[in-house]
Amino acid sequence: LAKTTQPISMDSYEGQEVNITCSHNNIATNDYITWYQQFPSQGPRFIIQGYKTKVTNEVASLFIPADRKSSTLSLPRVSLSDTAVYYCLVGLSSGGGADGLTFGKGTHLIIQP
Amino acid sequence: DGGITQSPKYLFRKEGQNVTLSCEQNLNHDAMYWYRQDPGQGLRLIYYSQIVNDFQKGDIAEGYSVSREKKESFPLTVTSAQKNPTAFYLCASSNRGHSSYNEQFFGPGTRLTVL
Numbered sequence: 001l002a003k004t005t006q007p008i009s010m011d012s013y014e015g016q017e018v019n020i021t022c023s024h025n026n027i028a029t030n031d032y033i034t035w036y037q038q039f040p041s042q043g044p045r046f047i048i049q050g051y052k053t054k055v056t057n058e059v060a061s062l063f064i065p066a067d068r069k070s071s072t073l074s075l076p077r078v079s080l081s082d083t084a085v086y087y088c089l090v091g092l093s094s095g096g097g098a099d100g101l102t103f104g105k106g107t108h109l110i111i112q113p
Numbered sequence: 114d115g116g117i118t119q120s121p122k123y124l125f126r127k128e129g130q131n132v133t134l135s136c137e138q139n140l141n142h143d144a145m146y147w148y149r150q151d152p153g154q155g156l157r158l159i160y161y162s163q164i165v166n167d168f169q170k171g172d173i174a175e176g177y178s179v180s181r182e183k184k185e186s187f188p189l190t191v192t193s194a195q196k197n198p199t200a201f202y203l204c205a206s207s208n209r210g211h212s213s214y215n216e217q218f219f220g221p222g223t224r225l226t227v228l
Contacts, residue, residue, distance in 0.1 A: 043219025
């Protein structure tokens with residue numbers, strides 16, 4: 001099970017681009033990288049998933065270098081409502097195991113006016 | 114509307130009592146999960162089920178029990194053996210894939226307080 005390391009907290013301001021990096025040095029060949037967002041007293045919400053290079057959707061981009069030992073979640077032009085905890089997960093949830101189901105403590109992102 | 118529901122939202126229990134948390138989904142997902150979250154902490158996996166009538170222990174299964182008699186339902190019982198049951202409990206479901214991570218859909222959570 002690949003372990004992930006991400007900053008405990010980050011601060012930014014409205015309108016800025018925020019990049020949160022996750023380290024996963026022992027990622028396996030079949031592992032995917034997935035990010036979730038969680039607001040207080042709510043369940044996490046899927047943001048984005050990728051395997052290699054770059055993935056972009058309507059809310060974020062995910063950059064994965066060739067060695068896949070890290071990944072960066074990029075949030076463009078953040079607003080106050082982006083204040084939340086962001087979790088990086090690595091692994092699979094298919095098959096017979098619970099790989100990819102370790103959420104860790106996440107990164108608490110605080111956006112200021 | 115498709116989704117995953119948990120009830121009740123808030124639950125109070127006296128020490129020494131068992132309590133059952135409900136989780137229902139109408140997303141036709143095969144897999145369901147229970148997590149526990151303590152203040153300022155991440156989610157920890159209690160139990161998961163990949164298919165009806167089968168479930169596996171997660172990282173912190175002691176003091177908990179589950180059943181999976183129907184695809185739509187995955188109730189969690191917090192027994193009196195659980196030493197620190199006060200926490201926020203989250204249920205999730207997902208499809209079963211073969212080669213990729215499948216997005217988990219979470220319910221709104223149940224906040225359990227032991228008095």
